[in-house]
Structure formats: structure tokens, C-alpha cells
Amino acid sequence: MGAAKWIGGIIGFMAGGPLGALAGYALGSLFETNYTASSTEGSYTPRQEAPTGQGQRNSFLFSLLVMASYIIRADGRIMHSEMEYVRRFLRQNFGESAVAEGEQILLRLFEERKRMDAVNPQAFRTTIRECGQQIAMNLNHEERLQLLAFLVEIAKSDGKVCQEELDALREVAGAMNLSTGEVDSLLNLGGNTLDEAYRVLEVSPTATNDEVRAAYKRLVLKHHPDRVATLGDDIRRASEEKMQAINAAKEKVYQARGMK
Numbered sequence: 001m002g003a004a005k006w007i008g009g010i011i012g013f014m015a016g017g018p019l020g021a022l023a024g025y026a027l028g029s030l031f032e033t034n035y036t037a038s039s040t041e042g043s044y045t046p047r048q049e050a051p052t053g054q055g056q057r058n059s060f061l062f063s064l065l066v067m068a069s070y071i072i073r074a075d076g077r078i079m080h081s082e083m084e085y086v087r088r089f090l091r092q093n094f095g096e097s098a099v100a101e102g103e104q105i106l107l108r109l110f111e112e113r114k115r116m117d118a119v120n121p122q123a124f125r126t127t128i129r130e131c132g133q134q135i136a137m138n139l140n141h142e143e144r145l146q147l148l149a150f151l152v153e154i155a156k157s158d159g160k161v162c163q164e165e166l167d168a169l170r171e172v173a174g175a176m177n178l179s180t181g182e183v184d185s186l187l188n189l190g191g192n193t194l195d196e197a198y199r200v201l202e203v204s205p206t207a208t209n210d211e212v213r214a215a216y217k218r219l220v221l222k223h224h225p226d227r228v229a230t231l232g233d234d235i236r237r238a239s240e241e242k243m244q245a246i247n248a249a250k251e252k253v254y255q256a257r258g259m260k
Helices: 003-007 017-026 052-072 080-094 096-119 123-138 141-156 163-175 180-187 194-201 209-222 225-231 233-257
Strands: 035-038 043-046
Touching: 017 052, 017 096, 017 123, 052 080, 052 096, 052 123, 052 141, 052 163, 052 225, 080 096, 080 141, 096 123, 123 141, 123 163, 141 163, 141 180, 141 209, 141 225, 141 233, 163 180, 180 194, 194 209, 194 233, 209 233, 225 233
Parallel strands: none
Antiparallel strands: 035 043
16 A cells, blocks of 8 residues: 555645644655645645545544654654554554654654754744644544544553653643543543542542443543544544443442442
8 A cells, every 4th residue: 555545645634734734744755756846835725636535534544643743752752552552553453664754744744843842942832732733623632532532542552651641631632622531541441440430430439320420421422432433444443442441440330339
């Protein structure tokens, strides 16, 4: 699978704005035969447009790589485990050729961060916030939650989430109009303790049974796989797995309370 086939055309909301500007830098060398740079707007314009659904998927995937570049470098290091998680994600969903392409995009984004921060230490951070706002305007709540879920898994991939990574996750979530409670919920998915299960449900152990039921119903609506289906079967499957982990947390809380 070639690069152009993987991205499929830089159409969708990533074609302009701060994401488009980053795409112009990160994708230019990879897709120079398929795209022309806009010197006036700092973005890339497609020569061949992809279908609308594909364009939304492309924008989601590029947004994921942009935000992943920020999370991975949050502690000042690029961990092998984090990069390997991204490689595995791309390999499972897009094939072996996409692994090298995605890695090249990340390396270009790391280079751009270094270049921007040499001029202004806050420049890339500001761009990430602006990208988050662009994402919030163009992805629904469920799609943004799924993007955040991937970022959380990248941060967790080395077995722990340091304070710098946690701060970066919260910052990215805020830029995408998601809450710190939603970050905490996703961080505790797959946990073994009752306390972690409560955090997944976004409720306190002192909540009433009715409040627990209402919280679970809200989570089902927020994370419903049908709401991310237009992004592709692989992303829907990831959402379904996330929902299974939420159900496991719900069962742990219900069992501890004797609820049915």
C-alpha cells in the first residue's frame, strides 16, 4: 500500500487551519506528487479529492498522529514502547507499509516541534491547542473520545503514565472540549480494583445506586461504537473493545453494591 493510498487524499477538515499547516510540512515530502502547497495559507490542497467519509477518516488519523507527537514527547523523551504501540496500531489497521509512513510523519512532526520551539518555546504547544480546537469543531464527541482513548493507550504503553504525560493528556483533552474526568476514566480502563472501576464510571464511591446507573447510561451514550462507524471498521472495533472494558467496570461496581 503506497502513501497516497493510505491517506487517500488530504480532504476533510485537515486540509486547512493549523492541521493543514502541519500537514504541509509533515506530508509534503511523502505526498509531493499528489498535493500542492498553498504558500498563502500554509496548508495543503488535494489534487485528487477523496470521498467525504474517507476524508473524515484521513483527518482523524492525521489528527491522531499530531496529538501523539505531543504526548510522546511530553516527558522530553521518545520511548521505544510508545513508538512501538503506534507502529502496532498502524500495522493492525492499515498494513505494513503504513507503519513506515506513519513513523515518517511522526519524525517530521518531532522535527517541526524542535524547529518551532527553537524560535519560541511555546510555539508548538500553541499549535497543538489550536489543532485541538479544529478537531473539536469537526469531530463529534464520541469520535474525539476515541481519539483521546488512543492517546491514553500510547501514554500507558510503557507501563506507567508520568506527570508530564498526564498534564499533556489533560491539555489536549481540554483543547478538544473534553473533560479531565473523561481523561481519568480512560486512564483507568482495564484496571483491577474497585476504585479504578468507579473512576471509569466517573462517579464517587459515595454515589447512590441511582447515580451509578445514570453514570453508566451516560457512558454508554458517550462511547457508543455506532457514533464512530463512519471512521472505519477498525476504529469501530476499537470502540467496541473500549465499551467492553466499561461494561467490566460497571459489573465490578454493580457486584460490589449488590446491584442488578
